[in-house]
Amino acid sequence: MARLHAALEKRFPERRLFLRSDTETRFIRLRSEMQLFVWTAGAMVLAWTIITTAIVMMDSIGAGNFRDQARRDQIEYETRLQALVTERDRRAEEAAAAQARFSSALAQISVMQTELLNSEDRRRELETGIEVIQSTLRRTMNQRQDLSQRITALEAAVQNGTSVAGATGSVSNEALDLLASALADTAAERDQIEADAQSAIDRAAELELDLRLMEERNDEIFRQLEEAMMVSVEPLDNMFRAAGLNTDTLLDQVRRGYSGTGGPLTPLQFSTNGGEADPDTARANELLSSMDRINLYRIAAERAPFSMPVRDNFRFTSGYGMRWGRMHYGTDFAGPVGTPIYATADGVITHAGWSSGYGRLVKIQHEFGIETRYGHLNAIRVQEGQRVSRGDRIGDMGNSGRSTGPHLHYEVRVGGEAINPMIYIRAGQDVF
Structure with missing residues (x-):
């Protein structure tokens, strides 16, 4: 120390x-x-x-x-949201334009049907007129030939100084005058027949020209309509194929549910003799078949979940796939509590209530074995067994069940197997 x-x-x-x-x-x-x-x-x-x-x-x-x-x-996020809003508006404008083109094509088809019917009527009239003219021409030629033979016989009788019946003897002045008058009448009638025949030939040529011009005009109308049908049908084919759906099976299933006949899309049949249809009729029926395919696609598109379940402002917070070591079977759309949730296709409500981790859950059964699920809702606005259409409001966004914040968990299942919902959404955005 x-x-x-x-x-x-x-x-x-x-x-x-x-x-x-x-x-x-x-x-x-x-x-x-x-x-x-x-x-x-x-x-x-x-x-x-x-x-x-x-x-x-x-x-x-x-x-x-x-x-x-x-x-x-x-x-x-605001930039991405603005880009999504701009993309949505552009898709909406494209859908409106496609609808306008579809309506225009329908109107053109209706006009085309009317023109085809009128053209067929005119064609029949022309064929009837040509047949009448040909019959008149044949009758005229036969009459002309008979008159020529009669004139030849009369001239021979005059030269021989015999009667028309072939009797010998001199011919009186009265018989000569009568013969001259008959010859003059015969010559006048012959000239009139020749004039009528030439007029009939000229009229037949005019009718053939009108018929050819009408066929060329019909061919141009057919070509434009065929191009319009190709432009309209191909994007729909690609949309359903991008969603993994077999288009032939899909259309057959829709066609079985809508099997009535009659109306503007009934195939045309102009032949009355039981033979094969002419090329114009075949092309018209092909166009009507394309129109029928578009109508079937429109019906199928209403019954498959190609639209968005959320239309207000939102952001994607989690996609389909592995997340935190577990499989996430849907897509999450985050937004404020109470944001409207809409059905993405026509269908029937098979569940509307609480479901463990999903919280408040709505299930919709659609055509073609497709089911959609809407989880973590704050409120449910439908009941089990209720039929809904695409765009109907079925609930409000919430935070029920196992959830870290207000959002919508959206699933698409085909035959009970979950698939990525964005496959359908992106396929629909490419068309609508």
Whole structure:
């Protein structure tokens, strides 16, 4: 202790603190140990102050970085949301344009049917007129030939000086006058027949020209309609194939449910003799078949989940696939509580209530073995057994069940097997 005190005396020599008043003077002795304790306590207070200040500054800097990152994330989300809104508007405009083209094609088909019927009527009239003209021409030629034979016989009788019946003897003046008059009438009738025949030939040529022009015009109309049908049908084929659906099986199934006949899409039949249809009729029936295919596609599109379940502002928070070591069978759309949720296709409600991890869940059974699920709802607006159409509001977005925040868990199942819902959504966006 003596050595320790001597060492402290070198660093902290003993000091005295004098306190003087009017009547007396006192002092306080500051030993080396006391000075060491005060110095150590001051150093500890200073170190604590520095460390605390550093921690506060680091927290402040970290909070600023978090705020900046959150601001950048918000800007990025808003940019993506604006891009999605722009894309949605563009798809809506394309869908409206496609609907307008479809309506225009329907109107053109109706006009084309009317023109084809009128053309067929005119064609029949032309064929009837040509047959009449040909019959008249044949009759005229036969009459002309008969008159030529009669004229030849009369001329021979005059030259021989015999009667028309072949009797011999002189011909009287009255018989000659009668013969001359008959010859003149015959010549006039022959000239009239020739004029009528030439007129019939000219009229037949005009009718053939009109018929050829009408066929060329019909061919141009057919070509334009065939191009329009190709442009309209091909995107629908690609949409269903992109969704993994067999188009032939799909259309057969829809056709069985809509098997009535009659109306503007009934195939045309112009032949009355039981033979094969002419090429124009075959092309018209092919166009009507394309129109029927478009109608079947339209019906099928209403019954397959090609639309979005959320139409208000949202953001994708989780997609289909592995997540945290487990399979995530749907797509999550995050948004405020109460955001409207819509049916993505026509169907029947098979479940509307609580379902463990899904929370409030709605299931819709669609055609073609397709089922859609809408989980974590805040409110359900449909009942089991209710039939809904695409675009009907079925519930509100919520946070029920196993959920970390308000969002919609959307699933698509085909034959009980879950598939990526974005396959259908992207396929529909490419067309609608």
